[in-house]
Amino acid sequence: MKTLVIKIGTTLLTGKQGFDGRVVEGLVKELAALKRERNLDILIVSSGAIGCGMNRLGLKERPKLLPLKQATAAVGQAQLMHFYQVLFETYGDGLHTAQVLLTSSDLDDRHRYLNIRNTIHTLFSLGTVIPVVNENDSVATDELRFGDNDTLSARVAAKIDADMLIILSDVDGLYDRNPTRHKDAKHIPLVEKIDESIVALAEDTSIATSVGGMKTKLDAARIACASGLETVIANGHTPGIVRGVLDGTARCTRFGASANGLSHRKRWIAFGRAAKGAIEIDDGARKALVTQGRSLLAAGIKDVTGLFDMGAAVRIRDGSGKDIACGLVNYSSGELDRIKGCKSSEIQSILGRKDFDEVVHRDNLVLL
Numbered sequence: 001m002k003t004l005v006i007k008i009g010t011t012l013l014t015g016k017q018g019f020d021g022r023v024v025e026g027l028v029k030e031l032a033a034l035k036r037e038r039n040l041d042i043l044i045v046s047s048g049a050i051g052c053g054m055n056r057l058g059l060k061e062r063p064k065l066l067p068l069k070q071a072t073a074a075v076g077q078a079q080l081m082h083f084y085q086v087l088f089e090t091y092g093d094g095l096h097t098a099q100v101l102l103t104s105s106d107l108d109d110r111h112r113y114l115n116i117r118n119t120i121h122t123l124f125s126l127g128t129v130i131p132v133v134n135e136n137d138s139v140a141t142d143e144l145r146f147g148d149n150d151t152l153s154a155r156v157a158a159k160i161d162a163d164m165l166i167i168l169s170d171v172d173g174l175y176d177r178n179p180t181r182h183k184d185a186k187h188i189p190l191v192e193k194i195d196e197s198i199v200a201l202a203e204d205t206s207i208a209t210s211v212g213g214m215k216t217k218l219d220a221a222r223i224a225c226a227s228g229l230e231t232v233i234a235n236g237h238t239p240g241i242v243r244g245v246l247d248g249t250a251r252c253t254r255f256g257a258s259a260n261g262l263s264h265r266k267r268w269i270a271f272g273r274a275a276k277g278a279i280e281i282d283d284g285a286r287k288a289l290v291t292q293g294r295s296l297l298a299a300g301i302k303d304v305t306g307l308f309d310m311g312a313a314v315r316i317r318d319g320s321g322k323d324i325a326c327g328l329v330n331y332s333s334g335e336l337d338r339i340k341g342c343k344s345s346e347i348q349s350i351l352g353r354k355d356f357d358e359v360v361h362r363d364n365l366v367l368l
Contacts, residue, residue: 228261
């Protein structure tokens with residue numbers, strides 16, 4: 001174990017009166033001790049900027065209007081980072097913090113994607129720095145509406161070649177039913193594969209200051225595991241929880257890493273870029289992609305949704321609406337509407353040119 005990514009959820013930073021840092025104070029003490037004892041590279045992905053801002057501004061409810069959400073996040077982010085800085089200076093014996101704010105556009109661009117990775121590895125090389133990552137909510141409109149730090153933590157962990165992702169919340173992991181509503185719910189200690197039966201167990205959050213829930217945590221686990229990382233969901237309220245996870249003694253849910261982790265380029269295609277649209281394919285094309293390892297051709301396309309240009313990332317769906325792959329397209333959405341269902345030999349006559357036989361080449365496609 002060398003590199004550890006810890007995601008700290010909003011519920012661990014929020015009490016009855018708003019912002020409450022007591023739980024995180026204990027976590028910082030533990031992480032500082034583990035870094036000294038085991039020489040770990042530790043990165044924190046922290047929620048809580050909007051919650052901190054609400055507390056600072058005296059707001060009782062999470063803002064609904066986007067400009068107010070962004071303003072609240074801007075106020076709260078400063079307080080949140082000051083909080084981490086003071087804690088690590090107090091308990092870290094020379095440890096410092098570094099703020100890294102990201103948007104999905106930072107991951108969309110391949111050069112910026114690689115630069116972020118290089119920056120974080122350089123911070124690790126200094127030996128005394130704990131990077132603290134958060135979404136740049138004050139400027140990123142799409143992330144504030146749809147984003148969550150569970151998914152961000154998985155993308156960052158995959159990007160920096162972490163060994164483990166630990167998602168800390170207020171539950172001990174995954175249960176067969178919601179434990180807050182069903183006292184007889186059974187805890188699931190190990191998930192070898194995240195399939196539809198596992199996803200069906202998840203519920204979204206009902207916490208006013210939080211975004212996401214168990215569903216987003218499973219999405220994050222899927223990303224991290226596909227990238228070759230072991231993922232753990234654990235209860236941040238449990239004293240010594242990170243040490244317990246590392247030593248195998250904690251009550252938590254572990255998700256097994258894929259034996260064949262995706263290459264960095266495939267990770268970027270599958271998880272680093274925001275999908276701009278979707279392509280629905282027929283059963284023949286599905287078989288060609290999933291079982292025969294082929295590229296996607298225009299003949300297998302039934303429908304196209306969304307507006308996108310050549311080179312965009314798109315989701316590829318089967319007839320039931322299930323996403324089976326993600327890839328980079330060689331034609332725009334308008335061009336695909338014209339050539340869908342046609343043979344590759346007909347593309348020239350329809351479009352007046354044919355740059356590629358394939359709509360999505362196998363090298364630019366990742367099965368989900």
